[in-house]
Amino acid sequence: MEGAAEKTRxxxxxxxxxxxxxxxxxxxxxxxxxxxxxCGDPTAADDLAQDAMMKAWDARASFQMGTNMKAWTxxxxxxxFYSEKRRSWRQSxxxxxxxxxxxxxxxxxxxxxxxxxxxxxxxxxxxEQREALILVGAGGFAYEEAAEICGCAVGTVKSRVSRARRAxxxxxxxxxxxxxxxxxxDAMRSILADAERLSTVR
Amino acid sequence: MIEQRxxxxxxxxxxxxxxxxxxxQAIGVRLRQMFDEVVNxxxxxxxxxxxxxxxxxxxxxx
Numbered sequence: 001m002e003g004a005a006e007k008t009r010x011x012x013x014x015x016x017x018x019x020x021x022x023x024x025x026x027x028x029x030x031x032x033x034x035x036x037x038x039c040g041d042p043t044a045a046d047d048l049a050q051d052a053m054m055k056a057w058d059a060r061a062s063f064q065m066g067t068n069m070k071a072w073t074x075x076x077x078x079x080x081f082y083s084e085k086r087r088s089w090r091q092s093x094x095x096x097x098x099x100x101x102x103x104x105x106x107x108x109x110x111x112x113x114x115x116x117x118x119x120x121x122x123x124x125x126x127x128e129q130r131e132a133l134i135l136v137g138a139g140g141f142a143y144e145e146a147a148e149i150c151g152c153a154v155g156t157v158k159s160r161v162s163r164a165r166r167a168x169x170x171x172x173x174x175x176x177x178x179x180x181x182x183x184x185x186d187a188m189r190s191i192l193a194d195a196e197r198l199s200t201v202r
Numbered sequence: 203m204i205e206q207r208x209x210x211x212x213x214x215x216x217x218x219x220x221x222x223x224x225x226x227q228a229i230g231v232r233l234r235q236m237f238d239e240v241v242n243x244x245x246x247x248x249x250x251x252x253x254x255x256x257x258x259x260x261x262x263x264x
Contacts, residue, residue, distance in 0.1 A: 017257065017260065021253065021257060024253070025250065025253065028245050028249050028250075029240070029241040029242070029243070029245055030241055032240055032241075032243070032245065033237050033238075033240035033241045036240050037237070046246065046248075046249075049249070050248065050249060050252060053249060053252070053253065054252065054253075054256060057253060057256055057257075058256075115232065115235070115236060118229070118232050118233065118236060119236065133233070134233070134237065137230055137233045137234070138233045138234045138236065138237035138238075139237065165226055165229070168229055169222070169225055169226060169229060172229065173225075188225065188228075191225075191228050191229060191232050192224070192225065192228045
């Protein structure tokens with residue numbers, strides 16, 4: 001009985017689609033944030049997030065409700081990003097330029113300088129280290145989930161995250177980021193001061 | 203003098219380690235803040251609009 005039920009795909013009900021859609025809608029802000037870290041340019045990032053959202057919607061029949069939809073959609077988004085990149089390698093250079101431009105632009109004029117430097121520091125990391133650090137350090141994924149999203153071993157994610165942390169620390173410490181005129185230690189001091197403030201709030 | 207040096211160095215090393223840990227934590231807090239900033243942005247209507255249209259197309263076919 002069970003075997004037969006598995007072979008013939010059960011009909012998707014409208015309720016299934018509605019439940020899927022509800023969950024997907026809740027993930028949109030997270031998809032946008034992840035896309036932003038990959039693309040840099042907010043418009044390109046939203047295009048990527050929309051593509052990923054639609055790919056997820058079209059593939060809804062293959063998703064098992066109750067499993068981790070966030071990790072699943074992040075994997076779709078990431079695959080989409082890299083397949084687009086492969087399609088035109090020149091685009092990646094444009095992406096980089098756009099990223100550098102937007103990394104400098106901050107929407108909130110009140111935002112302290114340090115956020116800028118963190119963005120610039122992130123942009124200097126190798127892509128695989130950056131994404132590992134973002135998934136684990138900002139996206140709230142476990143190493144196992146991040147490994148699934150990136151299609152690599154858990155140990156690989158762990159070492160990427162730890163290398164990324166060390167590199168980022170060194171970049172911020174040395175002021176190795178490309179910023180004319182700013183003194184080296186300022187970024188780190190500002191980050192520390194701000195983190196203290198934030199941690200007392202939490 | 204000779205006996206004091208290792209202790210002083212150890213203390214210095216441990217302080218440096220604490221400092222490094224603190225800095226890593228600070229970067230972590232910042233990183234989350236950077237990500238959450240986008241998460242907390244209002245989602246452009248376009249997203250829901252596209253999804254709604256796709257959903258309607260699906261219902262028509264069915």
